[in-house]
Amino acid sequence: MDWFFDYVSVGTFWTILLLGHALLSVALLGAITHQAAAVLVGGRPKPEEEGFVRRFSAVRGSAYPTVVCVLWIVTFVVGGWIYTKYRIYVRVPIEEAGYWKTLGTFDLKEHLTAIGLALLPIYWSLWQESQTALPTSIENARKGVTLCLAGFCWYAFLVGHILNNTRGFGV
Amino acid sequence: MSGLRPNDGLQPSSFRSFATAFAIVAPVFYTVCEMRNWPLFTFVPATDAVYFGLYAPAPDQGPPMYWYGWVATSFLGSAAIRLAVLLLPGSALKRIPLALIWITPLAMLPILIYALRFFWRW
Numbered sequence: 001m002d003w004f005f006d007y008v009s010v011g012t013f014w015t016i017l018l019l020g021h022a023l024l025s026v027a028l029l030g031a032i033t034h035q036a037a038a039v040l041v042g043g044r045p046k047p048e049e050e051g052f053v054r055r056f057s058a059v060r061g062s063a064y065p066t067v068v069c070v071l072w073i074v075t076f077v078v079g080g081w082i083y084t085k086y087r088i089y090v091r092v093p094i095e096e097a098g099y100w101k102t103l104g105t106f107d108l109k110e111h112l113t114a115i116g117l118a119l120l121p122i123y124w125s126l127w128q129e130s131q132t133a134l135p136t137s138i139e140n141a142r143k144g145v146t147l148c149l150a151g152f153c154w155y156a157f158l159v160g161h162i163l164n165n166t167r168g169f170g171v
Numbered sequence: 172m173s174g175l176r177p178n179d180g181l182q183p184s185s186f187r188s189f190a191t192a193f194a195i196v197a198p199v200f201y202t203v204c205e206m207r208n209w210p211l212f213t214f215v216p217a218t219d220a221v222y223f224g225l226y227a228p229a230p231d232q233g234p235p236m237y238w239y240g241w242v243a244t245s246f247l248g249s250a251a252i253r254l255a256v257l258l259l260p261g262s263a264l265k266r267i268p269l270a271l272i273w274i275t276p277l278a279m280l281p282i283l284i285y286a287l288r289f290f291w292r293w
Contacts, residue, residue, distance in 0.1 A: 084216040104290025118197035121190035144273030
């Protein structure tokens with residue numbers, strides 16, 4: 001890896017990684033939000049139905065699970081890598097500044113992303129059902145786990161954004 | 172109510188069965204690992220050192236990181252519990268509601284928030 005740092009400074013490397021993490025999370029957020037909207041609103045819009053919400057949710061939910069799983073895992077791994085630097089260069093100064101609630105909300109983000117990771121196998125499996133008329137229990141479980149992941153993802157995204165604002169970029 | 176092996180016309184695979192049990196057990200196990208502080212290993216980022224189990228570094232070593240260890244403990248533990256669940260009779264498995272896959276993580280939320288009470292200073 002030493003050859004790499006002949007061309008890119010250490011600071012630039014971590015900045016690239018952080019931005020990559022941010023872009024991955026945006027992609028994940030978009031995918032899971034579309035899917036969550038689809039399971040909430042349900043179905044494709046009829047020709048006479050207009051409006052942003054109907055059109056936003058007019059996606060085939062079954063097209064998303066593999067992408068969501070891959071994005072969740074890759075974002076998790078990259079985030080976990082950045083987390084090593086966060087512990088020293090971000091968390092310590094924020095502790096010294098006394099922003100305890102900010103740190104608490106970030107720790108909760110860690111918990112939710114880890115629990116979300118554990119939900120991915122069943123989430124993926126439930127979305128592999130190709131039947132059009134699923135049993136209610138499967139349908140509800142699929143809806144529940146999708147909305148759960150979407151909620152976790154939104155929380156993680158917003159908290160990551162807040163924390164970045166708290167510490168300041170490139171400080 | 173459909174369970175780990177739902178009898179509803181669908182043919183659940185062994186993967187589905189594993190994933191269902193894992194989704195129910197892992198959030199609980201993770202919460203326990205966090206509250207009891209049971210990391211499988213401890214990472215000390217300042218020195219890039221990894222120690223098995225719970226390790227309290229010396230002050231000059233910098234802060235420890237337990238989160239990776241909690242994730243590892245809870246995921247390995249949940250997989251092991253899933254194997255233990257295989258020993259249960261099929262009728263017992265059928266009685267476990269599938270809705271628990273999303274109710275359990277949500278139920279763990281207030282407990283995890285409580286576990287972080289150190290940070291909620293007003």
